[in-house]
Amino acid sequence: MTRSEDLFNRAKRVLPGGVNSPVRAYQSVGGCPRFIKKAEGTYVYDEEGKRYLDYIGSWGPMILGHNHPEIQQAVVEAAQRGLSFGTATEIEVKMGELLCSLVPCFDMVRMVNSGTEAVMSSIRAARGFTGRDKIIKFEGCYHGHFDALLVKAGSGVMTAGIPDSSGVPKGCAMDTLTAVYNDIDSVRKLFEENPGQIAALIIEPVAANMGVVLPREGFLKELRDICTENGTLLIFDEVITGFRLGLTGAQGTYGVMPDLATFGKIIGGGMPVGCYGGKREIMEMIAPLGSVYQAGTLSGNPVAMAAGLTQLKYLYDHPEIYTGLEEKGTKLYEAMKEIAEKAGLTCRLNHISSLGSIFFTGEEVCDYTSAKTSDTKAFANYFLAMLKGGVHLAPSQFEAMFLSDAHSEEVIQQTLKVFAEVVEKGEIYE
Ligand code: KE4
Numbered sequence: 503m504t505r506s507e508d509l510f511n512r513a514k515r516v517l518p519g520g521v522n523s524p525v526r527a528y529q530s531v532g533g534c535p536r537f538i539k540k541a542e543g544t545y546v547y548d549e550e551g552k553r554y555l556d557y558i559g560s561w562g563p564m565i566l567g568h569n570h571p572e573i574q575q576a577v578v579e580a581a582q583r584g585l586s587f588g589t590a591t592e593i594e595v596k597m598g599e600l601l602c603s604l605v606p607c608f609d610m611v612r613m614v615n616s617g618t619e620a621v622m623s624s625i626r627a628a629r630g631f632t633g634r635d636k637i638i639k640f641e642g643c644y645h646g647h648f649d650a651l652l653v654k655a656g657s658g659v660m661t662a663g664i665p666d667s668s669g670v671p672k673g674c675a676m677d678t679l680t681a682v683y684n685d686i687d688s689v690r691k692l693f694e695e696n697p698g699q700i701a702a703l704i705i706e707p708v709a710a711n712m713g714v715v716l717p718r719e720g721f722l723k724e725l726r727d728i729c730t731e732n733g734t735l736l737i738f739d740e741v742i743t744g745f746r747l748g749l750t751g752a753q754g755t756y757g758v759m760p761d762l763a764t765f766g767k768i769i770g771g772g773m774p775v776g777c778y779g780g781k782r783e784i785m786e787m788i789a790p791l792g793s794v795y796q797a798g799t800l801s802g803n804p805v806a807m808a809a810g811l812t813q814l815k816y817l818y819d820h821p822e823i824y825t826g827l828e829e830k831g832t833k834l835y836e837a838m839k840e841i842a843e844k845a846g847l848t849c850r851l852n853h854i855s856s857l858g859s860i861f862f863t864g865e866e867v868c869d870y871t872s873a874k875t876s877d878t879k880a881f882a883n884y885f886l887a888m889l890k891g892g893v894h895l896a897p898s899q900f901e902a903m904f905l906s907d908a909h910s911e912e913v914i915q916q917t918l919k920v921f922a923e924v925v926e927k928g929e930i931y932e
Pocket of ligand 1: 523524525526561616617618619621644645646647657658706710711739740741742766767776901
């Protein structure tokens with residue numbers, strides 16, 4: 503028995519499914535989750551000391567690679583000054599100033615401890631600001647485990663095939679309307695059926711929780727216009743896209759300005775950090791200034807801020823990283839496409855910059871329904887074969903691959919070599 507197997511057996515006795523977040527349990531791909539002991543650059547090392555090329559990157563935060571020396575140093579120095587004070591601190595001001603200088607829609611920002619908390623708070627702010635209750639989300643988009651948004655959600659719920667979670671009272675979900683990603687008519691219909699009642703429309707500007715699905719040309723602008731027409735707040739959930747596509751988020755990449763936006767992952771540099779922010783008139787509704795209450799013991803924690811601020815400053819000082827990620831991502835994903843085509847392997851590959859997903863379907867994947875045509879057994883076979891070859895991918899068809907600045911040309915060539923061998927073996931489809 504390996505250390506991971508032994509640890510997994512012990513974990514299952516005390517942690518539901520043996521994990522602290524469902525997707526880590528390998529339920530949809532089978533096998534025993536690798537218990538990771540340490541990470542460095544593009545590599546993670548399991549409890550047996552086996553080295554893997556990592557494309558999870560902690561689900562997005564590790565855009566500079568694991569254990570970046572400057573982030574590690576900043577965390578150590580911050581920790582030596584004390585772990586948490588529960589007071590205002592200078593570093594929170596610096597973080598707020600940097601975020602508001604970079605994120606186009608940010609006049610003001612509030613730090614929280616996770617993407618879920620950021621989304622939950624942004625929805626409350628939108629409801630408080632508009633005095634309306636209803637919200638629109640998109641099938642297949644995942645915005646964390648906030649009750650009202652666990653409706654036809656993506657990520658771990660889509661992976662587990664439970665699009666709606668139990669335990670969510672009808673009263674919670676009844677105000678949540680779902681539209682179809684990339685289908686503006688499905689959005690227009692909801693506005694026509696609920697005139698003057700919709701507080702907010704929330705979307706992943708690039709969806710990455712049904713696998714990667716890109717917005718079709720003009721779609722985000724159409725959402726901006728229809729929200730403006732109806733007095734509804736447009737919320738971009740940039741927990742994944744924020745500082746992944748560039749220094750101004752997807753809102754900068756696509757040139758569409760939301761009213762509110764949520765961030766997480768990269769802004770924490772690997773520590774638990776989220777934030778939400780937007781127009782001053784909306785954010786001034788937030789306590790202690792306004793009537794929308796939101797609070798957090800560890801919000802703006804100085805050690806977490808040190809990690810996040812160091813990562814953001816490094817990205818700001820090295821904008822060429824994004825050009826590199828664009829080049830590496832295109833090289834990797836286009837080469838995978840070519841290898842698959844040559845071998846006659848039925849699959850689709852969606853990607854943007856360092857974010858990508860391979861779907862085992864012949865259909866173009868542009869929304870939840872088409873993503874669901876993917877053969878998840880084929881994905882499981884692919885995943886386990888790549889893992890055996892030393893490539894550590896997200897254990898779900900409905901997640902993304904994350905490249906980092908640490909992924910060198912050599913690493914990409916090694917990944918492609920393993921991928922070609924797996925495809926060549928012809929054991930993906932049964
Ligand atoms: P957290 O609460 O997990 O920090 O963030 C929730 C969240 C919000 N919005 C988007 C667009 C997200 O992708 C997420 C979380 N992403 C998943 C991966 N798809 C986290 C991994 C997990 O659940 O273990």
